[in-house]
Amino acid sequence: MAAVLNSRKTPQAVVAVLVAAALLASSASAAITCGQVGSSLAPCIPYATGRASALPASCCSGVKSLNSAARTSADRQAACRCLKSLANSVKSVNMGTVATIPGKCGVSVGFPISMSTDCNKIS
Structure with missing residues (x-):
């Protein structure tokens, strides 16, 4: 059961990391x-x-x-x-x-x- 929960959270975590990286990249390039x-x-x-x-x-x-x-x-x-x-x-x-x-x-x-x-x- 724990493996199933972790596999469901992984795509959400990847999306969160990608969104954060995109926001940092856009703010860094703004200056x-x-x-x-x-x-x-x-x-x-x-x-x-x-x-x-x-x-x-x-x-x-x-x-x-x-x-x-x-x-x-x-x-x-x-x-x-x-x-x-x-x-x-x-x-x-x-x-x-x-x-x-x-x-x-x-x-x-x-x-x-x-x-x-x-x-x-x-x-």
Whole structure:
């Protein structure tokens, strides 16, 4: 009798595990990665460091793409953290210049671009 009960529970357990795995996979893929942020904003680095006087169109394309990808609060918070990390890793980045880039590209990010921004408070 115990073997019969266990065999009936096994398909339910397998379904429960598969559903849990699917939910974890979908939530993990929802957040923006630092790789995406870096790739999207790489064309902006010469402008943000003062090595280019004009804002490249490819920078604005990246900003717009990243803004479109950041649909949820978790996405925007992840992008904020990655942006701060990227800014820390790029020598001679001018955060004042960085803060102007979204506006120059016609994008409203909904939070201040600053090293003092608390990314956890972004909704």
